[in-house]
Amino acid sequence: MMNTPIYDFVRSYAASDISRFHMPGHKGVPLLGCEPLDITEIAGADELFEAEGIILESEKNAAALFGTAHSFYSTEGSTLAIKSMLSLVTAKARSEGKKPLIFAARNAHKAFIYACALLDLEVRWLYGNEAAHLCVCRISAEEVESALSAASEPPSALYLTSPDYLGNIADIEGIARVCHAYGVPLVVDNAHGAYLKFLTPSRHPIDLGADICCDSAHKTLPCLTGGAYLHISKNAEREYLESARETMAIFASTSPSYLILQSLDLCNRYMSEGYSERLATCADKLKHLKEKISALGFSVERTEPLKLVINTAKSGYSGVEFAEHLRLRKAEAEFADGEFVVLMATPETKDSDLDRLYSAIAEIKPKAPLSEEDLPLCAGEPSELSIREAVFAPSETVRADSAVGRVCGAPTVSCPPAVPIVVSGERITRSAAALLSRYGVEYIRVVK
Ligand SMILES: Cc1ncc(COP(=O)(O)O)c(C=O)c1O
Known part of the structure; x- marks a missing residue:
């Protein structure tokens, strides 16, 4: 059996009757509940x-x-x-x-x-x-x-x-x-x-x-x-x-x-200890679930095994709408935007959770696709500023639709997915502004 030296050390420290004259300030007294196990780099803890x-x-x-x-x-x-x-x-x-x-x-x-x-x-x-x-x-x-x-x-x-x-x-x-x-x-x-x-x-x-x-x-x-x-x-x-x-x-x-x-x-x-087997079982279950969701008429993307990604726009819903429907049925997605909803499962996901998800999706009736034109990613237009100069330059927040021609400061994009549309130091072009609008980014930091 693989040993667990950090876990063992902290357990035995928490169980010993030692007076904690060290950080953290909670001294192992539960407030949240996990404090007895929350230690710092004391002797023996490495x-x-x-x-x-x-x-x-x-x-x-x-x-x-x-x-x-x-x-x-x-x-x-x-x-x-x-x-x-x-x-x-x-x-x-x-x-x-x-x-x-x-x-x-x-x-x-x-x-x-x-x-x-x-x-x-x-x-x-x-x-x-x-x-x-x-x-x-x-x-x-x-x-x-x-x-x-x-x-x-x-x-x-x-x-x-x-x-x-x-x-x-x-x-x-x-x-x-x-x-x-x-x-x-x-x-x-x-x-x-x-x-x-x-x-x-x-x-x-x-x-x-x-x-x-x-x-x-x-x-x-x-x-x-x-x-x-x-x-x-x-x-x-x-x-x-x-x-x-x-x-x-x-x-x-x-x-x-x-x-x-x-x-x-x-x-x-x-x-x-048997994780690969549990993972394989989970991947099988998800594969089956994806097939069932496809059979309902939804467009399930080909992805790595543990993600379930639905292009909801192809079935007439924004990802955000779709995720809201799931939320009301007690299933919370990882990420949703105008087109996609992303759900993540692992071997820790219970069968009852997968069943709940399927039932919630089965209530949705696919409709005609949302007709949004494809907006390919645009090549960034470099300015005279490097990424470093732009990130650390004095900057201000402006509406994205009025930012054309300005230089992007700190990356402004919500998390998830936290993938910047315009990178610090790039000039915001018309096509970049269109992409910002497509992804719902209303405000952007620009260099003063
Ligand atoms: C692709 C990618 N890289 C890096 C990170 C940062 O990872 P972490 O949250 O573990 O710091 C994230 C987080 O969402 C991510 O999606």
Whole structure:
């Protein structure tokens, strides 16, 4: 049985009659209920960014499960891991006195934009083809090949977001092959795909050739919100492994949550005991549910197994309307917009919840499609400001429909999906303003 050193330590500390003359201020007295288990980096509890005791032992368990050179814990989500990954892959360029350049698929989460601002990175966006939605950017290995072969100097890394918010998975294997032929590391935001490791065969980015990736454990595994991994491949540059911890420390709080660390720790044992089988059963049930929903006349997207994505616009409803109907029947969706509703399930989802969802959907009668013209993603129009300059410049909030010609400041897009339509430092064009309106973004931060 896989051991759980962090969980065991905290349990025995909570059970011992020790007077807590240390932080946190609750002193283990329940107010919320979980306080007895909420400790700080006391003697024996190890230190997240100088781990050599129970945290290191637990991370090694995670690394064994994920088949990585090492899997570093984050208690601040993939957001922390994204900043850290980008700092690691650009360290070489910085040490050579160059401004690092990243090639990135355009559907990046805003955590990526903030990381670029903090690290002063330049980005060359790849748009893919037939992008039907803001969150989707279908990059092919061929597109990567032509971008890399045309580059005067190779970028510090190629950055992909896969799976995306609508459940599409990129061709990591093909893209990794091309990247490596050009000596370019592949960085993957796998925030939505921690569970992919436990499919048979694994579809986890590290197994498919990514050098480094982040997983939000909390998004698809039974882990508390905030729990995430920064995984480093056994094939990645040795330097990443050596510098990862101190790099994470630059961006992280010095008070990591031990509730989240215990949760990550317990997850290791949980996943080592029959998780793949439970996941396969769950994926089967969802496949069956998707077929039943399609049979009702709804357009169910082809996605990764744990997402159920319905293009509700094709059946005459906005995603928001559809989600509201589900909410009134006690089923809460992950995300909805004008066209789609996104629902997420895991092996922890009860059969009764799946039944409730199906019954709620079965009450809806498909209608004629909503007729909205396709609005493809528009290429960003660079201004004289870099991402960093634009994010940190004095800015003001203006109505999006009056922002044409202005330069985008901090990324303004709600979470979820938190994929910026216009990126900081880009000039807002007419087509960008139309897209903002399509996605319901009424106000935008622009540089003064
Ligand atoms: C694609 C993507 N990347 C990164 C993140 C940030 O992850 P976290 O919330 O774990 O910090 C999210 C969160 O929604 C996301 O959807």
